[in-house]
Amino acid sequence: MAPASSDFPEVQLHVVTGKGGTGKSTVAAGLALAHASRGKTVLLCEVEGRQGIAQMFDVSPLPYEERLLAKATEHGAGDVYALAVDAEAALLEYLSMYYRLGRAGKALDRFGVIDFATTIAPGVRDVLLTGKVYEAAQRNSRNKGARQYDAIVLDAPPTGRIAQFLNVNSELAGLARMGPIKAQADTVMTLLRSPRTAVHLVTVLEEMPVQETIDGVRELREAGLPVGGVVVNLVRPQDLDAEARAALLEGTVDESALAKALASAGIDADKALVHSLVAEGRDHAERRQLEDSQRALVEKIGVPTYELAKLAGGVDLGGLYELAESLCAQGLA
Structure with a gap:
């Protein structure tokens, strides 16, 4: 049963990162279900174009629209919606919203201008990706017909790039010192640096992932970005005393x-x-001795830590619900 309170009660945007192979996408999905089990309406986003969410939930590839993914009626009262954010589609939406370039924007896309722009200016690409997440977080009663979310879980890029990805303001400094893109980057940063956001890092009890987690926490703090907790994933059973x-x-x-x-x-x-x-x-x-030494290093980071057992049956929807229950019980959700 979920505890009465969460360790992050004021946080709306939960950013999940981790070194490749640590299971960050799985943890992000479990965290979304955990929030839904508390009766929240949740948006689970991905920005890397891998369609990892669709694979985990065994659904068709996600389009660039919010789609109902899981109803948590058996495990709570909330729902999980999913969104695969695409930089090119986000730019078209941006041009349509702020410059009313509906058909003209589509023409630019046909000529490859949008793909060219987001490729040569990766800072712009990150502004567009995070900007869509920002838009979902800022909805209120004035956004007629738009669904409002109690929690947003972002399956973000790996730890080695997370500070650069989130610190979109500084990334744009050499590209745009003024204008609408810079203004949007500034606006996005108000959310990313606020108490409404927490960046959670996923690791396993191995030397390289743990060191990358330590480095990632340091880089996030240096960038003024809010660090949440560290999730130790794929923990093996402890069969010997x-x-x-x-x-x-x-x-x-x-x-x-x-x-x-x-x-x-x-x-x-x-x-x-x-x-x-x-x-x-x-x-x-x-192996246990090595894991204990790495666990001690994780504890020295000085943030809340959570542990998830390695699923014996692999990752399927039932396994995700198991992870969600564990995350709730430990207070991450």
């Missing part, structure tokens, strides 16, 4: 006692099998 692990690491396992225990369980264990089991146990103990 501290005493057993110490014996394996120190090479003091009583192999004859182990053979007798196996025999009492009806397993005919020769010396080769016992040696093999002890070797596997030692590998497990060494």
Whole structure:
């Protein structure tokens, strides 16, 4: 059952990042479902063009429109909508909204002008991507017919690029010191640097992802961007207690006692099998020792940490609901 309160009760925009392979997209999807289980209307966004959301929820590729993805009626009262933000489509929408270039904007797209502009000016591309998220977060009763969201979860670029992606204002400094694009970047930054936003980082208990997480937190803080929590994903089950692990690491396992225990369980264990089991146990103990050292480094970052178990059955909709329940129970949602 979800706790009465969240660690981030004032946050509307939850940005999820992480090194490739850590499962950041899975965590983002689980976090969206967790908020929905609290009765919220949630928008789950992706900006990398991978259609990862569609694959996880086993639906058709998402168009550039908000689409109902999951109704959490069995797990709460909220709903999850999804949006795959496309820079070119966002620019067309921007031109239509602010310059009324409906047909003219489409003509530019046919001639490849929009793709050219967003390719040579990546800062502009990031402004357009974050600008769409900003628009969804700023809706109110004056936006007739537009759906209002209690929470927005952004499946963002990896940790190595997250500060650059979110700090769109400084990225545009050399491209546009004034004008509408610069003005929009300034407006977006008011949200991204506000208490309404939190950037959560996903890692696993391995040296490179943990170090990248530490570096990412530092870069976010230097850019004045709000750091939320660190989610330690894919945590393996802890099958051995501290005493057993110490014996394996120190090479003091009583192999004859182990053979007798196996025999009492009806397993005919020769010396080769016992040696093999002890070797596997030692590998497990060494892995646990490494994970414990990395966990200690994560704790030193000084932000709330959350752990998600590795799903035995893999990631499907049922698994996502399991992650959502765990995130609620730990207070991230």
